[in-house]
Every structure is written in C-alpha cells, then in structure tokens.
Amino acid sequence: MQSFSFDPVVLPPGIGEFRAQIRAFLKAELVSTPAVKKANSWAVYDAGFSKKLAAQGWVGMVWPKRYGGYERSSIERYVLLEELLAAGAPVGAHWIADRQSGPALLKFGSEEQRQKYLPGMARGEVYCCIGMSEPNAGSDLASVRTRAERQPDGRWKINGQKIWTTQAQRCQLIIALVRSAPVDEKNRQAGLSQFLIELNTPGIRIRPIVDLIGETHFNEVFFEDCIVGAECLLGVEGAGWAQCTGELSLERSGPERYMSSLALFLELLRVAGPNPSEVLRQVIGRTAAEVWTLRQMSLSVAGQLAQGKDPTIEAAIVKDLGNSFEQSLPVLVQSITDSGVRLEDDSDFVQVLTYLLQTSPSFSMRGGTREILRGIIARGLGLR
Amino acid sequence: MSEQKQMLADAVIRLFRDAGDISSRAEREGFSSALWNQVEELGLPLVLVPEDRGGVGGDWEDVLAVLHPVGYYGIPLPIGEAMLASRLATDAGFDLPAGVSTVAAEIQGQLSRSADGYVFSGTLKRVPWGRDAQSVAAVLEFEGRPHLLLLLLPSAAASVHAAHNLSGEPRDDLYFEAAAVQAAPVASADAADVHERCALLRVAQITGALEAALHRSIDYAKERKQFGRAIGQFQAVQQQLALFGSDAAAVACAARAACQAAARGPASFQIAAAKLRANQAIGLATGTAHQVHAAIGFTHEYALRHATQRLWSWRSEFGNDRYWAERLGAAVAARGAENFWADLTERDDAAA
Ligand SMILES: Cc1cc2nc3c(=O)[nH]c(=O)nc-3n(C[C@H](O)[C@H](O)[C@H](O)COP(=O)(O)OP(=O)(O)OC[C@H]3O[C@@H](n4cnc5c(N)ncnc54)[C@H](O)[C@@H]3O)c2cc1C
Numbered sequence: 205m206q207s208f209s210f211d212p213v214v215l216p217p218g219i220g221e222f223r224a225q226i227r228a229f230l231k232a233e234l235v236s237t238p239a240v241k242k243a244n245s246w247a248v249y250d251a252g253f254s255k256k257l258a259a260q261g262w263v264g265m266v267w268p269k270r271y272g273g274y275e276r277s278s279i280e281r282y283v284l285l286e287e288l289l290a291a292g293a294p295v296g297a298h299w300i301a302d303r304q305s306g307p308a309l310l311k312f313g314s315e316e317q318r319q320k321y322l323p324g325m326a327r328g329e330v331y332c333c334i335g336m337s338e339p340n341a342g343s344d345l346a347s348v349r350t351r352a353e354r355q356p357d358g359r360w361k362i363n364g365q366k367i368w369t370t371q372a373q374r375c376q377l378i379i380a381l382v383r384s385a386p387v388d389e390k391n392r393q394a395g396l397s398q399f400l401i402e403l404n405t406p407g408i409r410i411r412p413i414v415d416l417i418g419e420t421h422f423n424e425v426f427f428e429d430c431i432v433g434a435e436c437l438l439g440v441e442g443a444g445w446a447q448c449t450g451e452l453s454l455e456r457s458g459p460e461r462y463m464s465s466l467a468l469f470l471e472l473l474r475v476a477g478p479n480p481s482e483v484l485r486q487v488i489g490r491t492a493a494e495v496w497t498l499r500q501m502s503l504s505v506a507g508q509l510a511q512g513k514d515p516t517i518e519a520a521i522v523k524d525l526g527n528s529f530e531q532s533l534p535v536l537v538q539s540i541t542d543s544g545v546r547l548e549d550d551s552d553f554v555q556v557l558t559y560l561l562q563t564s565p566s567f568s569m570r571g572g573t574r575e576i577l578r579g580i581i582a583r584g585l586g587l588r
Numbered sequence: 589m590s591e592q593k594q595m596l597a598d599a600v601i602r603l604f605r606d607a608g609d610i611s612s613r614a615e616r617e618g619f620s621s622a623l624w625n626q627v628e629e630l631g632l633p634l635v636l637v638p639e640d641r642g643g644v645g646g647d648w649e650d651v652l653a654v655l656h657p658v659g660y661y662g663i664p665l666p667i668g669e670a671m672l673a674s675r676l677a678t679d680a681g682f683d684l685p686a687g688v689s690t691v692a693a694e695i696q697g698q699l700s701r702s703a704d705g706y707v708f709s710g711t712l713k714r715v716p717w718g719r720d721a722q723s724v725a726a727v728l729e730f731e732g733r734p735h736l737l738l739l740l741l742p743s744a745a746a747s748v749h750a751a752h753n754l755s756g757e758p759r760d761d762l763y764f765e766a767a768a769v770q771a772a773p774v775a776s777a778d779a780a781d782v783h784e785r786c787a788l789l790r791v792a793q794i795t796g797a798l799e800a801a802l803h804r805s806i807d808y809a810k811e812r813k814q815f816g817r818a819i820g821q822f823q824a825v826q827q828q829l830a831l832f833g834s835d836a837a838a839v840a841c842a843a844r845a846a847c848q849a850a851a852r853g854p855a856s857f858q859i860a861a862a863k864l865r866a867n868q869a870i871g872l873a874t875g876t877a878h879q880v881h882a883a884i885g886f887t888h889e890y891a892l893r894h895a896t897q898r899l900w901s902w903r904s905e906f907g908n909d910r911y912w913a914e915r916l917g918a919a920v921a922a923r924g925a926e927n928f929w930a931d932l933t934e935r936d937d938a939a940a
Contacts, residue, residue: 207802207833210841212848215940223933290929466929473925480921486910489917490868493861496932497838500845503936521834575827582826585806585833 207585208518212500213507219283226284229260230291239552240559242292243467244567246460247421249374250294251328257288258328263298264306271310271318272326282459282506286499289463296371296421301325304454305332305379309400312439312447317400321377333403334455335366335380335425336448343576346392346445350382350427352399358434360384362399362407362427370570372410372423378403380427381448384441396444399436407431417562455571457505457519462498462526464567465533465560469495471553472537483540491536494529498522517584524577527568534560596646597653599630604661611894614664615756619720624665624688633670633689636778641678647851652792652843659796662894664757666690666717668789672778673725679776680736687722690715693783693906695726697764699735699771706771708737708764714905718760719748727774727782736774743767753901755894777853787863787906788850794866794902795843798836801877801895805829809880825880832876835869842866852939857916857931864912870903 233256234242241248257263266281267273288295306325309318324330341348350364366372366380378401385395403410407430412420439447469491476484501522508515537557547558568574582588603626604610614620627633635650637643644650655668666688673689697710712718712726724739739746745767753759778785806829809820819825839862846862849855874896878885885892903909923931 207799208837208840210837210844212841212844215936217940219940220934220937223937286933470925470928473921473928476921478922478924480917482914485917485921486913487917488920489860489913489915490864490909492916492920492928493864493868493912496845496858496861497842497865499932501838501841504841518837521837524830525834525838578827578830579823581830581833585802585829587806587809587820587826587829 208521209508209515210501210504210518211507213279213503215283215503216277216279219280222280223283223287226262226287227291230287230293234291234293237292237294238555239292239467239471240555241294243556243560244464244563245289245292245294245296245467246299246464247296247370247563248294249296249371249421251297251331251374253294254298254328254331256328257293257295258298258326263302263328264322264326267306267310267322267326272323278510279506282503286459286463289459290466292467297331297374298325298328299460300334300370300375301330301332301377303458304334304451305377307454308379308398308438308447308451311450312398312443313400314435316435317438321400324376330377331371331375332377332379333369333372333375334451335369335372335378337368338365339367343573345381345448346396348381348383348396350380352382352384352397354384355431360399360432360434360436362401362430362432364427366425366427367423368413369410369423369425370421372403372425373412373420376403377401378425379438379451380425381444384444393445395442396448397441398438398444398447399432400438401430401432401436405430405432415566417559452572453514453516453519456523456577457502457509457515459499459502459506461523461571462495462502462529465530465564466495468533468537468556468560471556475551475553487536487540491533498526498529502526517581520572520577520580520584523571524568524574524581527574530567531564534564592646593650593653596630596635596644596650597657600632600654600657603627603630604657604663607661607663609891611662611664611755611891619688619717619758620665623663627665627667632667633674634684636671636675637678637684642684643674643678648788648847649844649851651789652795652847655789655792656796656799659793659798659898660800662755662797662800662898664755666721668793669716669786672782672785672789673723675778676725676727676736676774676776676782677738679779680738680772680774682736682738682770682772685723685738685740688717688720689723689725690717690721691782691786692718692724692726692762693786695728695737697728699728699730699737699769702768706737706769708739708767708769708771710764712739712762712764714751714759715762717758718762719750719758724762727779728771730771733773734775734779735771736779738770739764739767740769753898753905755897755901757898757901759905777850777855780854781856783906784856784859785850787912788846788855788859790902790906791839791843791846791859791862791866794870794899795836795840797895797898797902798839798866798869798873801873801892801899802829802832802836804892804895805832805877805880808885819880828876829880832873835872839866839869848939849935857919857935860912860916863907864909864916867903867907867909867912870899874899
C-alpha cells in the first residue's frame, strides 16, 4: 500500500563503541577548528585531515583490502560519515573519491585503474572530482558536448569544457562524462562515455571560479586537444550514461544531504542556553523533529543500499526534503534572532548564520536540482 | 515487516476494504456494531495484550500495521483506543473488560477509597467514542503513584456530553459523580504517559489517511483531463504531488521509528518528533490534495473529505504543533548543544 519504502534499520551491535572511537579522534583533531568551518564541512578542503583520517582506516573503509580498503560494512561507513558531519570535520578533500569515484572504479574500472588509484585514495592522498556539468549541460546532462575522438593509435583526443567542477584545482583525477559517438536524436543518452583522467595531463587547463562569498572551490576545466590513453576509458564505451546515473545514486543518498546546516542548529542551541524564550523553544523543537525524521529516512536509505537494493527514488526524497531543511534553517534562524544580534558581529553564531544564509541556496543545485529530483519522485508515483 | 505483521495487516485491509463507505454511514447512523464485532473477531483490540493474558502478543509495530489501514479507509471505530485500553488494563492486573473499550487521556477529578473498592468523581474530556464504550481506561495520580482507573458504562453515576470531531468521530466529555470504579497502581511504559501513547495512535492513523489522500490525488491526476491531457502530465501538478508524496513518506518513516521505539520502552522524544512531523505534513498534504481535486473534492459527496477532515482533526488531537514543539524544544534546549547529537544517536544505538 505504501508508495515508497523506508524500512527501519537496526544498527549492528557494537556500533556505539565505533562511534565513541570516532568521537574521541575528532575531539582531539578539531579542538581549534573555528565554528564557521564546521558548517557544510564536506565542502572544506584539508588534505592533512584527510590523511590522518585515512591513517585510522576511515577512507575507503568498505573497499576490498587488496585495493587498500578495510572491508568494513557500509552501515559502519554511514555512521562514520554522520559523525564526521555532525562534528564539522573538514572532509572535502577526499569526500568525492570515497563516496563515488572509488566505488565507480570498483564497479566499472579496469584492474589496472583500480590498482593504480584506489590505494592512494584510501590513503587519503588521491582525490577525484566530478566532471559532469558543462556550460550548456546542467540539468539536461545528456546534452554534454565535450567529445572524445578515437585516434588511429587507439588513444583518445578530448575537446570541450566542464564547469562547476568542485575542487578540480586541488584534485589529481577527474571522471568526465563525454560524448564518444555522435548524437542519436532518438536516444540522446547513447554514445556517452566516462573517462578517468589525471588532471596534470597536457591539454587540460583549470580555471577557478570565485563563488558568491568570494571563495574558490569550483572551477572551469578545459580540454584542448587533450590526448589520453585507451586505458583512461572508464567502464564500457557508450555506457557512460548508465554508469553516471549509478554514481548519482551514491552522490544523492548520503547524510550530507541533510546535515550541511546542522552547525547552525548547534550554535543556536549554544546561544539559546538551557532556558530559551518560547519562540526559540518552538524553533528548536521543530528543528529537532525534522533532524530526527531526516536521519531516520537517511539511515533507511543506507540500510537499503547495504542490502544491495536500489533506493533511487527514496534517495531523491531524502535529498529534496533534506535540502529544503538545510536551506530553511538559516532563513528561519535569521528571522527569530534577537534584535541585538547584528550580521556584522563576529561571534561564532553570526559567522555560521551568515555563511549558511549565503551558501545554502546552492544546496538544492549541487547533486541535482530540486525540480529534477521532484521529477524523479513524480515518476516514482507513476505520474511520468 | 515480519510475516505475522503482514498477515495481520492483510486481514485488516481485507476487512476494511470490503466495508464500503463506512465513514458516511457512521455519520448518518452512528456506531457500527456489526463492523466492531468483526474487528473483535480478528482480535484487533487485543493486539498489545500478551498471549498469556489471552491477547495477540503484538507490539507497537503491529499497532501501526493495523492503524495504517484504519486511517487509510477512515474506519470510524475506536480500534487504537481499545488496543491501548486493553493493554493498560492488563498492565494493572485487571481482567479484560468486555465490549467496546476506549481510553481517556484527559482526566480531572478525585479518586478515593470506599468500603468495597474505589470511587471516582470528575470529568474525562474528549473521550473517543465515549458514548459507545462499555469501559474507559484512564490513568490518575493517587496516593503518590499513577493508578489505572477502569470506568464501566453505561452507569447511573455517569453523564455524557456528546461532541464530535470534524469527521464526525465521537469525542465526548464524560462526567462521573461518585462512580464505583476499579483502580490499581500501574507502572508500565504505556501507562507512564497515556496522552503521549494516544498521540502515537493518531500518528499511526495519520500515515494511513495521508496515503489515502495521496492515492486519491494521484488517481485523479491521471484521470482528469484538461487542455487535452491528464492534469498529472503538467509539471506543476507533478511537482506538488512529489512534495506531498515525500512528506507522506517522511511521516510513514517517522511513525515506524516511533513505534519501534515505543515497543522498546520509553519513547517520549520519538513520539513527540513523530507527532510534530505528522502535524506539519498535514498542512501541506490536505492543501495539495484539495488543490489537485479542485471543486469536485470540495463536495460533501466526494470521499476525499473523509481523509482530509480526519487529518485536520487528528492534527489537533493529543497535541498540536505548538504543544509538541514546546515539549521537544524545552527538552532539547535543556540538554544543550553538547548533547544534541549524542542523544539523537544514542537512542538508536541503544537498540543495537
Ligand atoms: C556548489 C556547487 C557545486 C557543484 N559541483 C559540481 C561538480 O563538482 N561537478 C559537476 O559536474 N557539477 C557540479 N555542480 C553543478 C550542478 O550539478 C548543476 O548546478 C546542476 O546540475 C544544475 O545545472 P545548472 O546550474 O546548469 O542549472 P540549469 O539546469 O540551467 O537549471 C536552472 C533552473 O532551471 C530548472 N530546470 C532545468 N531543467 C528543468 C526541467 N526539465 N524542469 C523544471 N525545471 C528545470 C532547474 O531546476 C533550475 O532551477 C555544482 C553546483 C554547485 C552549485
């Protein structure tokens, strides 16, 4: 009778000890991290932190040991991720490699690609970025124009441009979705391929884009007669679309899709104190209920992934509801703060608030826009 | 879902699906004893009663499995209330009362000892199906301890002020004047906060009514044509329904998590959060359902109102948004920023 499946997850015994271990590590590591760096912390790049985390065995922790992984369960990984995000750990350097590029290599990569890159990723040293979007291909991803042409010697020549590529300037690798065969108007998703390319390859130019708050974290990536070997093809030629949408499932399903503004709630609790006004109690109560609900949903999706199911629609639901929550919180908090609080103040609370007020609109763009997600959900309801 | 739960849910769905337009009939004719008898035959009031006390031996997840269809089909009977009342009675060591039983979360008055038992004078407010019940369970502080009261009806010592909620479900005030009652100390998780457990009953029903309104809206959007195509093909309509579907899913997930917690023991946080989340979904859900249906859904004859009128009522029953936000907000603020995340995770880790 139920339209969607959100079966509850029973966490494995002993998960409490693992959590305690993670918390002890993070407490020591994050003592001097400023509050504002704890907001949306999966966008904060810190290679030193990624290496330390990897030294604990906590990057690529579910991957096979022969590729540098630790063969831990995906529920344990979920717990690690939520603890990292709740503590505001700067996980931006390795996040994408751990979440989707590594798993894409495990699924579609050649043995050579796996051996070459996975161990470095699991050491927290090799980072990968996502080369999907282009200036004229955003939501309509199948319209990418960057092309790969096969050369007589079997190598490929790549020309075109990617954009909004997060951390490209600091990554060693990119997985790019490109057109490897002419467009078939009847099936635009055919003829696309994924390439795994080292970003220091000649013919690649990276130009950072300054974002709304003056930071440079995303980029333009230009491919200009960039020649790559046949071994750079990821998976099957022409199967890029299916591979890419599989990656998007991983990209959309994690706890980072509802936790990016949690730091603001914690700062709010700090300034509110144990006996706040009724207005604040109302907001705190509503927020707590929403966080709890979203966590239950997110855990359920993690549980379904762990069982080998494909909760694509459920993941879209959690991302959409989660993004809406992450976005509504800064606006709500701004609307109820005391008139004595000024946005010019440099308190932790105000810094986190102003940072999230300005960055949270992007939360429902990255990883697929709200409208695209709702289209997926509507399909799940049988409306499309 | 376990096999037992699935079988129970299937039997309940079969029974209610075949009951026809029971909501409209109840509005005209009142309590349906015939359907109640079938509900009793399935053992539904005894879901929470242990097997060795003659019950089904289920838990709050089974309650949800039964009450989801109750909400979905808008069944106008105190099934959840009877489950809780029967459970409370057994928790207090009483034999199960015969007939229709219900529960009162709001009780004011005094219990005192008499020569051969207990006497109660006071009021039970907004008792679901109070006029139709043969017994009402309520918990009252007496001699420093919570006591379960079992009040039998009809009684010369009782009078009924009849009232009903927006969908015609009885919500009666019962006045007792020196009524002889059964009473005994009770210390179970379900008795600790009857109001809270009643809220959980409503959450379970809300999941069903949301789903019913959603399904009706989707079916209607596929069938109703304007501008030469089904309105469900318009993106504006699709996006509204997607959001509705997401909210219904959120409530379903919250309800399951809260029922799981209630089955384990104290679940104040989870029940508060689930009722608050459910209440919030109702605003969006009822608005969207009616918007998609437009004028036809605004008629007395059209069945959509059986879901939406119930949802509007249940939103206020056993705590509206403000009530639960206050309880949660005060508790979370008192624990402080340092404990919020730890408390949140601890609740689920403890079950591991
Ligand atoms: C912070 C950030 C980081 C990012 N990082 C990366 C990255 O690392 N790699 C990468 O490849 N991309 C990245 N992106 C790009 C992101 O994936 C795109 O922004 C997103 O897919 C939307 O594309 P667009 O910006 O071109 O918007 P458009 O697709 O042009 O959309 C504009 C608006 O129109 C709406 N719209 C479009 N099509 C439809 C439709 N069919 N129906 C209804 N509405 C529609 C959209 O929902 C949106 O509201 C990032 C974006 C941000 C903001």
